[in-house]
Amino acid sequence: MGFEDTVRAHAAALFRYAYWLTRDRAQAEDVVQEALLRGWRAFPRLRERAAAKAWLFSIVRNEYLRAAGAPVPESLDGVDLADERSDHSGLEMRDALLALPASYAEPLALQVLGGFSCAEIARMIGTTEGATMTRLTRARQALKRLVAPAERSAGRP
């Protein structure tokens, strides 16, 4: 598959992934556009064409980090979802996702939108497979709390 076909096949998922990194549609477009330009230049050096999808996602991530000037937090330490539970329970799922720290939302986006395995996600975000599984688990737990009806959430000890 040539580069243009590869782009067409994955453009939607790349945009959505960029959106969940930037939380802004215009910035997401810019990030993907820059990433694809870099990708086009480097495409001949891509040794495994089967890995093109993961490769493009990684370029989008790198471009986001380059543009944002700050890395996605790698550690969950210091992120306390208990506060979010009490403040934001009863949210719609999309609002709940927006309330999640990027370090939670990103692996979810890679898993659900990209269809990547925990091992692939771990490589892409530079962590271990175990840590990725922990993030995915905690992200889902947090989302469940955030979308739970307020009275149910408030009634919890």
Place this chain on the structure above:
Amino acid sequence: MNCLDYRRALLVGTGESDAMSVHRLQCAGCAAEWQEQGAFEQALRDALEVPVPQGFAERMANAQAASRRKFLAAAASVFAAAGAGGFYLFARQDPLALAGIDFVMKEEANSIMMGALTRSEAKAELAGTLPIERMERIGQVKHVRPCPFNGKTAIHVVLMVPQGKVTLLVMADSTVGRMRHAEKEGLHAAVVGMKRGSVGVVGGDLDVVESVAGALKG
């Protein structure tokens, strides 16, 4: 597997393994959890799949083409503004790279008409300089044949990469330092050094030529 293991595994979102499935079929509580999780996963997917701007993929493709044109136009205007002297300072027309362009314009067709080496012959011919496997990582090798080039013998290779055709001239006896460039008649050429010898890359697009040259550099 017990209920706790099952529910923990569900939260990772990697689907249900055989062992999980066996447990669910024997446990009404986990079967209910599985159904609830299915609805949750669908809601999660729906939320993550934010609307994509209409015609996004096409716009991305067009934007790339526009950026490349802009880059080339900017380079051309710098050359024009700098005048001939500045041009040679900014982007020296390297004689070896120019010879590569001349080869494509005047000799390449003859080489192709004379027929290509078999794969095993090509592999043996290229083994000491640019292994055929390295070229095959970035494109499809369509033609390999030794040819007279620049007073010596080079291996002429036609390589199809996703962006189109490029010509390679593998020169076992020519060594170069940094990448050299030339542009003529709408063709671009780059020459890069390898562990042994050098390779010239000629094509119609500067970005593609530089990218292929970078990929082949030893």
